[in-house]
Amino acid sequence: MLRLPKVHGVIRRRLLVNYRLDPAVAQRQLPPAFRPKLQDGYAIAGICLIRLEQIRPRRFPSLLGIASENAAHRFAVLWDDDSGSHEGVYIPRRDSDSLLNHLAGGRLFPGEHQRATFAVTDDGTRVDLDMRSADGAVNVSVRGETASQMPATSVFASVEQASSFFEGGSLGYSATRDGRKLDGIVLRTHSWHVEPLQVDRVTSSYFADEARFPQGSATFDHALIMRNIEHDWESAAEMYA
Numbered sequence: 001m002l003r004l005p006k007v008h009g010v011i012r013r014r015l016l017v018n019y020r021l022d023p024a025v026a027q028r029q030l031p032p033a034f035r036p037k038l039q040d041g042y043a044i045a046g047i048c049l050i051r052l053e054q055i056r057p058r059r060f061p062s063l064l065g066i067a068s069e070n071a072a073h074r075f076a077v078l079w080d081d082d083s084g085s086h087e088g089v090y091i092p093r094r095d096s097d098s099l100l101n102h103l104a105g106g107r108l109f110p111g112e113h114q115r116a117t118f119a120v121t122d123d124g125t126r127v128d129l130d131m132r133s134a135d136g137a138v139n140v141s142v143r144g145e146t147a148s149q150m151p152a153t154s155v156f157a158s159v160e161q162a163s164s165f166f167e168g169g170s171l172g173y174s175a176t177r178d179g180r181k182l183d184g185i186v187l188r189t190h191s192w193h194v195e196p197l198q199v200d201r202v203t204s205s206y207f208a209d210e211a212r213f214p215q216g217s218a219t220f221d222h223a224l225i226m227r228n229i230e231h232d233w234e235s236a237a238e239m240y241a
Helices: 023-027 099-104 159-167
Strands: 007-021 042-057 066-081 084-096 114-122 126-133 139-146 171-175 181-189 195-204 218-240
Touching: 007 023, 007 126, 007 139, 007 195, 023 042, 042 139, 042 218, 066 099, 066 114, 066 171, 099 114, 139 218, 159 195, 159 218, 171 218
Parallel strands: 084 114, 084 171
Antiparallel strands: 007 042, 007 218, 042 066, 066 084, 114 126, 126 139, 139 195, 171 181, 181 218, 195 218
16 A cells, blocks of 8 residues: 555544443454553543544645545554554544545555445534445434533543543544455544534444444443544555454
């Protein structure tokens, strides 16, 4: 795969819709190299729903950038190699409304993307988002508004604790069609600020799938939102599954 130069852009909106999982059940969804990163005894996984704008090579003007709506199903993970211990996310599936992302992902840049449609209403406080994949395999629906506190039922005691947990997940490894290797990519944000999202509705066909997650093993925990964050993407070394 050709390695592109560093890519720059703006995260206009990023929703982290998070579930707490039975660690043994989560482990069965991971390649052998990974183990779940735990919070209060639970594995943490979810969907990153992200609108990217002005995406272009670092030295290109913003007017030449592209925009897209994207979804990444992800697990917070830890792993060890010859250089030590690491943390990041494992991404079994990526979806995008961008034809470019679908055609070039995994070829010109890391991360294979499936096609999907997104319907989003966002007034800067309330967000209503529906995503459906073209292959019918996954759908996500979430509606909520910005809040000041985490839900009382969350395994995270505070916004600061949740923020710290997810900030460490900048290195992501994505599943590929051949099943032999994982594409690596690093997200470097120029700032980091999350807020809780008080959720009125959330559904996920992926985490509701009892073939993957037996009844009671995956529970919605909370959602976070980020806005207007400049960032860079760059390739990371591939890993063999």
